[in-house]
Amino acid sequence: xxxxxxxxxxxxxxxxxxxxxxxxxxxxxxxxxxxxxxxxxxxxxxxxxxxxxxxxxxxxxxxxxxxxxxxxxxxxxxxxxxxxxxxxxxxxxxxxxxxxxxxxxxxxxxxxxxxxxxxxxxxxxxxxxxxxxxxxxxxxxxxxxxxxxxxxx
Amino acid sequence: xxxxxxxxxxxxxxxxxxxxxxxxxxxxxxxxxxxxxxxxxxxxxxxxxxxxxxxxxxxxxxxxxxxxxxxxxxxxxxxxxxxxxxxxxxxxxxxxxxxxxxxxxxxxxxxxxxxxxxxxxxxxxxxxxxxxxxxxxxxxxxxxxxxxxxxxxxxxxxxxxxxxxxxxxxxxxxxxxxxxxxxxxxxxxxxxxxxxxxxxxxxxxxxxxxxxxxxxxxxxxxxxxxxxxxxxxxxxxxxxx
Numbered sequence: 001x002x003x004x005x006x007x008x009x010x011x012x013x014x015x016x017x018x019x020x021x022x023x024x025x026x027x028x029x030x031x032x033x034x035x036x037x038x039x040x041x042x043x044x045x046x047x048x049x050x051x052x053x054x055x056x057x058x059x060x061x062x063x064x065x066x067x068x069x070x071x072x073x074x075x076x077x078x079x080x081x082x083x084x085x086x087x088x089x090x091x092x093x094x095x096x097x098x099x100x101x102x103x104x105x106x107x108x109x110x111x112x113x114x115x116x117x118x119x120x121x122x123x124x125x126x127x128x129x130x131x132x133x134x135x136x137x138x139x140x141x142x143x144x145x146x147x148x149x150x151x152x153x
Numbered sequence: 154x155x156x157x158x159x160x161x162x163x164x165x166x167x168x169x170x171x172x173x174x175x176x177x178x179x180x181x182x183x184x185x186x187x188x189x190x191x192x193x194x195x196x197x198x199x200x201x202x203x204x205x206x207x208x209x210x211x212x213x214x215x216x217x218x219x220x221x222x223x224x225x226x227x228x229x230x231x232x233x234x235x236x237x238x239x240x241x242x243x244x245x246x247x248x249x250x251x252x253x254x255x256x257x258x259x260x261x262x263x264x265x266x267x268x269x270x271x272x273x274x275x276x277x278x279x280x281x282x283x284x285x286x287x288x289x290x291x292x293x294x295x296x297x298x299x300x301x302x303x304x305x306x307x308x309x310x311x312x313x314x315x316x317x318x319x320x321x322x323x324x325x326x327x328x329x330x331x332x333x334x335x336x337x338x339x340x341x342x343x344x345x346x347x348x349x350x351x352x353x354x355x356x357x358x359x360x361x362x363x364x365x366x367x368x369x370x371x372x373x374x375x376x377x378x379x380x381x382x383x384x385x386x387x388x389x390x391x392x393x394x
Binding site for chain 2: 105106107108110111113114118
């Protein structure tokens, strides 16, 4: 299989984001693969106990730990900390989007109005500059064309 | 008929039983025997002549008609009087000064300021009228979404005469019979009275003065002027107001 087709694979050591159940929103690592539906996961540094978890209820992250099959939690903790998975994920775009979602869902009606007004004024500024540049660009094109026509005559 | 006979018998047996007392030996002076005055019992039936050849000529008819209804219990308990309905409790999110979204009526979608609950349980709200053309109105609380934005109006007094009676509909006088056709009467257009206009100005002035004191007054004025509507990917059950 070419490496570029699938960058993230289900494999031992793959850090996953849990999307279902009481540990929703937490990270864990695949320790063993039980069958085509489930994996044994463990999250000693993120508060997830060792358990079987469905593949359909998790997302794969780009982080991969170098561990052995069915590695003990104690050793896993060391590897996890060394790879700084918690810090890396906290700074990732993925986590930023998650945080953004929380902020958005906590917005009140008045906040939504204020956001709308802010976007309006931002777009007004952007459009003004954009239109100015666009106008100048077409003007330059027209001038160039006229010059060319004159020369050809 | 049959029933009436049965009842008569019941009365008889009762009287017999009463005369024989349990352990019925009496001591002491025997009572002097008096000649009882025979009181004629009022008749229960009266014979009345009836017409028709084959009807036998007469018919026994009750003097007192039997009641058409018999209670299923001898002494049915009277129902306790219904307790007068109290004003319905307000949702905790609705406090004086809360900015609400109206969900029904001609002003639906508008943001209004909740002022107080009236005795009937309805909520008194105002636009203010100058901002979004919603006058002083009564609304049921189920048609209000309370937002988290609140004005600090707990201190100010709304004129006391603005109550449920104040908002009652004025009944149009019907013309008397002599005065033309009842169908020809035109419905008069509603025009707010001078009193209403005055009250509106007073209440709105109070609300506006509170808004003007806020730092985000400019935004708030704009906010109150807009109507609420659901856009793409806005799920009302997930929204926070």
